[in-house]
Amino acid sequence: MIPDKGSKHTRDAYAEALLELGEKDHRIVVMDADLAKSTQTERFKERFPERFIDCGVAEQNLMATAAGLATTGKIVFASSFAMFATGRAYDQVRNTIAYSHLNVKICATHGGITVGEDGSSHQALEDVALMRLIPGMRVVVPADYYEAREAVKAVAYLEGPFYIRLGRPKFPVLFDEDYRFRLGKAVMMRPGRDVTILACGIMVYNSLVAAEILAGEGIEAEVLNVHTIKPLDEEAILASASKTGRVVTCEDHSILGGLGGAVAELLSEKLPVPLRRVGIRDRFGASGGVEELMEHYGLTPGHVAEAARSVLGRAA
Amino acid sequence: MNPLGSPAGESVLEAEEERALRERLEPICKGVRWDVVRMIGLAGSGHPGGSLSCVEILVCLYFYKMRHRPSDPRWPERDRFVLSKGHAAPALYAVLARAGYFSREELWKLRQWGSMLQGHPDMRRTPGVEISTGSLGQGLSAACGMALGLRIQHNPARVYALIGDGESQEGGIWEAAMLAGHHRLSNLVAFLDHNSLQIDGPCCEVVSLGDIPAKWRSFGWEVQEVDGHDVVEICRALDLAEASERPTMIVAHTVKGKGVSFMENAVEFHGKAPTLEEMERALREIEES
Numbered sequence: 001m002i003p004d005k006g007s008k009h010t011r012d013a014y015a016e017a018l019l020e021l022g023e024k025d026h027r028i029v030v031m032d033a034d035l036a037k038s039t040q041t042e043r044f045k046e047r048f049p050e051r052f053i054d055c056g057v058a059e060q061n062l063m064a065t066a067a068g069l070a071t072t073g074k075i076v077f078a079s080s081f082a083m084f085a086t087g088r089a090y091d092q093v094r095n096t097i098a099y100s101h102l103n104v105k106i107c108a109t110h111g112g113i114t115v116g117e118d119g120s121s122h123q124a125l126e127d128v129a130l131m132r133l134i135p136g137m138r139v140v141v142p143a144d145y146y147e148a149r150e151a152v153k154a155v156a157y158l159e160g161p162f163y164i165r166l167g168r169p170k171f172p173v174l175f176d177e178d179y180r181f182r183l184g185k186a187v188m189m190r191p192g193r194d195v196t197i198l199a200c201g202i203m204v205y206n207s208l209v210a211a212e213i214l215a216g217e218g219i220e221a222e223v224l225n226v227h228t229i230k231p232l233d234e235e236a237i238l239a240s241a242s243k244t245g246r247v248v249t250c251e252d253h254s255i256l257g258g259l260g261g262a263v264a265e266l267l268s269e270k271l272p273v274p275l276r277r278v279g280i281r282d283r284f285g286a287s288g289g290v291e292e293l294m295e296h297y298g299l300t301p302g303h304v305a306e307a308a309r310s311v312l313g314r315a316a
Numbered sequence: 317m318n319p320l321g322s323p324a325g326e327s328v329l330e331a332e333e334e335r336a337l338r339e340r341l342e343p344i345c346k347g348v349r350w351d352v353v354r355m356i357g358l359a360g361s362g363h364p365g366g367s368l369s370c371v372e373i374l375v376c377l378y379f380y381k382m383r384h385r386p387s388d389p390r391w392p393e394r395d396r397f398v399l400s401k402g403h404a405a406p407a408l409y410a411v412l413a414r415a416g417y418f419s420r421e422e423l424w425k426l427r428q429w430g431s432m433l434q435g436h437p438d439m440r441r442t443p444g445v446e447i448s449t450g451s452l453g454q455g456l457s458a459a460c461g462m463a464l465g466l467r468i469q470h471n472p473a474r475v476y477a478l479i480g481d482g483e484s485q486e487g488g489i490w491e492a493a494m495l496a497g498h499h500r501l502s503n504l505v506a507f508l509d510h511n512s513l514q515i516d517g518p519c520c521e522v523v524s525l526g527d528i529p530a531k532w533r534s535f536g537w538e539v540q541e542v543d544g545h546d547v548v549e550i551c552r553a554l555d556l557a558e559a560s561e562r563p564t565m566i567v568a569h570t571v572k573g574k575g576v577s578f579m580e581n582a583v584e585f586h587g588k589a590p591t592l593e594e595m596e597r598a599l600r601e602i603e604e605s
Contacts, residue, residue, distance in 0.1 A: 029468065053464060056498075061491035064454040068398075068461020071439075071447055072469065092488075095451040096458055100439050 002208050005173035008145035010166040011109045015040035017152035018077060022048045028156065029074045031055060033062045039079040039109045059084040063092035063104070070102040075156055078104055082111035082124035082165055086131055093161075098134045101160045106131075107152065111141070111165040112252030113280060113297050114202060116290045123285035129257025131163035132230045138183065139229040141165045141251070141259075143204035144174040147227055150181035158183065165201065167252075169290050172205040174225075186233040192220035195246040195308045198237060200226050200259050203250035203278070203299065210304035221308055232262050238271050246311045247275045250304050255279040276307040334548045337380070341547040344414060345375045349575045350602045351410035351423055357595030359427040362435070365585040367407040369511040369544070369570040370478060374411045376550040377476055386416035389443045395473050396446045396462050400455025400489075401480035401509065402436040403587070409433050409442070417444035453486025455479070456506060460496050463504040463563075474558075477506040482514030485523050490535070496563040497536025504563040505554065506537075509544065511572035515586045532565040544568030575602055 022028045022044055034057045036042040045052035055062040059080050066078040078085070085108040086093065097104045108127065115123045131139050140155065140162065142148035148166055155162040189204065190211050199207040204225045211221040222240055226233060241247050247267060249260040260277030267273055280297050294300050348371050356362035378384070382395040399408050406426060413420045418432065425431040432441045436450030446462070449455040459477035466473050479489060496504055508528065516522050529539045538560040542549040550568065557564035572586070573579030576598040590598055
């Protein structure tokens, strides 16, 4: 059974981490692009107004200004929705932040189909792929409130650019107050020997539920929380895949270029084993409730379990 | 030296200062121009037109106005310069070399494999380059970020930036203009290298820039206009900008390809290197000027 610890917003975790960082380090500067109420950077603004800069609805300016700020010795957190932080401002992120390996931490909220009712224009399904392609950019997709909070605090003191992808809805809580985030180290959530399920973000919880379903059918699924998409924890993934010989990836993102893409690249070169990717299948999003969308786009625990059966060659 | 400080005395003093300024800065400009032509000629590629049009602006910044230490490029109190129109890199490199950031010998390796001098400015490879640029419309934003960062830490250093005409068609320029105006970034001064040409032709035929001074004023900037090849006018404008309580835009009227007769106002020399024969001809012309 998965212990019920309730659910909390990863963006609240972001705000709390920023307050903690801002309290003890005057180098922390937070920037937003007219979404401070949604990204929760507003809480930092209230406490440290002199270290908060709102660029208005101008994400390209947000990113290039963040780069300039970083050259003056600041640790800059730049926030917007995942769609605009990575899509609208891609050139600025690539050429002005990442090419010079500047100390800008892009923390975007509203990643994935789980944005819900706002629909396709606001549902970033390619953001992880876009950021993963940039040399030197590290990409983190936290699975719950505690992991998000600790990841934000950790990346503040790791030199260079990061992309942290947070969600709009509350995520089920998986960890505790004492959770320790280690960049690039996957977290073993449930050991098993029949199939490996690699998940990130909100899909870690769904994968754990799927593992329960599979256990009822006599299938022992191993679930790894791959919170860091780049650098990928190749060692842990290959160890698990060589044990089970079957892999399923799960993400609230396109199956192209994100976790599924990264794992496919790794396995095809180093350990070719059967793979199924659970995620958005090269489609745009649409308006709807979170539950409805997860059902229609194939992200429910049932879909994960089905992918596991498929990769094991078993009919439902 | 007029003890009474009469207007006549002041103008004599001013004339002497101006002459001294010209005598000091103009030979540097001539040398930089020579370097730019040779760098691009030897490299066989690059952007001569827009490099030659901004020579006086860069020389006045690095040899007159900016407080900087070539032996300590990361000195925290230094004034910063951002070449937002990054394709004018040869002019910046020539000025940095003459200021002492690195040997002039490096100039002849422009754009070659392993060179510290990339096709566009690279802060990780070239001492004195404050931020990497090249993709247009981003350097002014970065300069705003620097100005904000310096202000937050009460650092008196100032930030200078140079943008181009064609670059002004990028939306990001106006996003930055709005932010700087809003924050009244008095520690920020930008130049527009207003040579009126871009790759596809005259700006007025490609996409008109409209009333440039009025645009910048409406975004909350102080605007000055100068002859961008007159070092005295540029230096005076830079002095005046220090008193401004708002960001300053200095619209510098320039000639693309300035100093080489067959490159002046010639659209094709935006991004085309001279042949070796043309290079020799251009160098002789600069030497004899």
